[in-house]
Amino acid sequence: MKVLKKIAITIVCLLLICGIGIVCLFHNEYSSLKSLKKIDAYPMYTMDYSADYGLDEFLEKGASNDKELVEFVVDHVMKGLPLSIKIPDLGCSTFIAQNKDSGYLFGRNFDMDYSPSVLVKTKPKNGYASVSMVNLGFVGYNEKHLPDTLKDSLVTLAAPYAPLDGMNEKGLAVGVLLIDTKPTNQNTKKVDITTTTAIRMMLDKAKNVDEALELLSQYDMHSSANSCYHFQICDASGKSVVVEYVDDEMKVVYPDKNYQCATNFLLTQPDAEFNFGQDRYQIIDEKLSATNGKLSNREAMQLLSDCSQDAHKNKQGKISKTQWSCVYDLKKKRVTICVNQNYDTEYSINVVE
Numbered sequence: 001m002k003v004l005k006k007i008a009i010t011i012v013c014l015l016l017i018c019g020i021g022i023v024c025l026f027h028n029e030y031s032s033l034k035s036l037k038k039i040d041a042y043p044m045y046t047m048d049y050s051a052d053y054g055l056d057e058f059l060e061k062g063a064s065n066d067k068e069l070v071e072f073v074v075d076h077v078m079k080g081l082p083l084s085i086k087i088p089d090l091g092c093s094t095f096i097a098q099n100k101d102s103g104y105l106f107g108r109n110f111d112m113d114y115s116p117s118v119l120v121k122t123k124p125k126n127g128y129a130s131v132s133m134v135n136l137g138f139v140g141y142n143e144k145h146l147p148d149t150l151k152d153s154l155v156t157l158a159a160p161y162a163p164l165d166g167m168n169e170k171g172l173a174v175g176v177l178l179i180d181t182k183p184t185n186q187n188t189k190k191v192d193i194t195t196t197t198a199i200r201m202m203l204d205k206a207k208n209v210d211e212a213l214e215l216l217s218q219y220d221m222h223s224s225a226n227s228c229y230h231f232q233i234c235d236a237s238g239k240s241v242v243v244e245y246v247d248d249e250m251k252v253v254y255p256d257k258n259y260q261c262a263t264n265f266l267l268t269q270p271d272a273e274f275n276f277g278q279d280r281y282q283i284i285d286e287k288l289s290a291t292n293g294k295l296s297n298r299e300a301m302q303l304l305s306d307c308s309q310d311a312h313k314n315k316q317g318k319i320s321k322t323q324w325s326c327v328y329d330l331k332k333k334r335v336t337i338c339v340n341q342n343y344d345t346e347y348s349i350n351v352v353e
Contacts, residue, residue, distance in 0.1 A: 028051045028052065029051040029157050031051075032047065032048065032049045032050050032051045032157065033153050033156070033157070035047055035049075035050070036118070036153050036156060040340075040345070040347070042116070042117075042342075043116050043146060044118070044119070044324070044347070045117070045118040045136075045147065045156075046118065046119045046120075046121070046349065047118050047119070047120050047121065048121045049120050049121060049122045049159065050123070051077075051157065052124075053076075053077055053122075053124075053157075053160040053161065054072075054076040054077065055160075055204055056126055058076070058161075059191065059193075059201060061191070062193055062219065063192055063194050063222075064192035064194075064220070065194070065222055066194065066225065068192075069161060069194055069197060070083055073161050077157050077160075078154075078157060081154060081155075083140070083155060084139070091111045091112070091178055091263075091264050091277060091309065091320070092109055092111050092175065092178065092263070093107075093111070093177075093261070093262070093263050093277070093280045093281075093304070094106070094109075094175040094177060094262050094263075095107045095232075095261035096232070096238070096261075097259050097291075097293050097294060097295045097300060098258065098293050098294045099295070099296070099297070099329065100294050100295060100296045100299075101296065102331060103329065103330055103331025103332070104236065105295060105297065105327055105329060106173040106232075106234050106327070106328040106330060107301075107304050107327050107328075108165045108175045108325070109304050109308055109309075109324075109325050110133065110164060110165065110322065110323050110324050110325075111308075111309045111320060111321065111322045112137075112314075112323055113137075113316075113319055113320045114137065114143060114319070114323075115135040115323040116135075116136040116137060116142075116143075116146060117133055117135055117323065118134050118136055118147075118159055119133055119134075119337065120132050120133075120160060120163070121351070122203075123352075124204055127203075127205055128168040128169050128170055128172075128203065128204060128206075128207065129168065129169040129351055130168035130203040130351060131166055131349060131351050132164075132166025132203060133163065133165050133166060133326060134159045134163055134164065135162070135164060136156070136159075138162050139155050140155055141155070160200060161196060161200060162196045163196055163199045163200055163203065164176055164196070164199070165199075165326060165328075166199065166203050167203070167328040167335060168203045168204070168206075168207075169333055169351045169352050170206075170207035170208065170235070171236025171330040171331065172206050172207060172212060172233070172234075172235045172236075173233070173234050173235070173328045174203065174231055174232070175231065175262075176195055176196075176199060176230075176231050177229060177230055177231075177262055177263065177277075178227060178228070178264050179227075179228040179229060179230055179244070179265070179266055180227070180228070180264065180276065181266075181272070181274040182228060183226050183227055183228050184222065184223040184228055184248055185222050185248060186222065186248045186250075187220060187248070189220075190218060190219050191218070191219050192219065192220045192222055193219040193220065193221060193222065194221075194222050194223070194224050195223055195224040196224060198219070198231070201215055201219075202215060202216070202233065207235075208235040208236075208237065209233050209235045209239045209241055210239075212233050213233075213241065213252060216243060216250065221245055228245065230242055230243060230244040230262065230266065230267075231243045232260070232262045234330065235330065238330075240254075240255055240259075240260040241253060241254055241255075242262050242267055244266055244268050246266065246268055251268050253267045257289070257293060261281060261285055261288065262281070263276075263278070263281040264276050265278060265281070280307040280309075283303075283306055283307040287303050287306070288303075297327055297329065297336060301325060301327050301338065301346070304322075304325040304326075304338075305325065305338075305343045308321075308322035308325065309322050310322075310341075321341065322341050323339065323340065324337055324338065324339045324340075325337070325343070333352065334350045334351070336348045337349070
């Protein structure tokens, strides 16, 4: 019994030392990890990210591919802990509409295979506060491995570098959508940037569409995950654009109506053979045309439900469907979220409480 007692005491001491070691190593990040909360069983989490993730330093150096991004995050955020970022195929829908109450709404469906998610709230010292949605599957989580303990949550510290849509305190909102063609790899000797880091940059540094476009023009874009994407970007004034990269040249598509929407085909080349998502685009376009581009918050979420994707097998043979739907209120700076196509349950979160 004495031997067993000594073993038990030793194990407890080792666990305490391990816990103290983690806290000491990540003393600036500890409060961020402790703020991680599961708010939906699918699951979905929220996180108040209070640590410095070094975006200014990243923007000086840049990254031309996911490997270089991982190296930066491991060195500057993860304290040397291993990390992998993998962004597979995704099919999504976005739109901007005038809010019937006042202001504008940005709607976003994220469609993919099983995607545990986290809404990350950031407030950088040298940038704007924002909320952004991150697929935790991109940084290694899955149904059998979720960030439900302090130890298991360490990799969520990389979340600021993997946003897929979001909005900042000035009402700038961004969403990224897949285009199934050759990846973008600009090479004009500017600092390199990747898909998700471009979103992080815009949310942190741009207060409107014009500033976002100016920022993008200063960097060489390199698509994440050997794929191609376009961005819909809009702001509190109602201005909206879709930014596309055709033959490595940045193209800006302005709306010809009082609303704008995007799915998974190039608006500059709508008949290209690699395009898809025209059916979802038509649903959105017909609804917004019928309402003269005006929706209530509830109608915006209903439109996302109408164009959501039910469970089906994607090209990789995985079951894919709409993972989350977000309505960003660009005036009130509030996002309303439904996950796993459960449109009876909504979560509303302000950019700044």
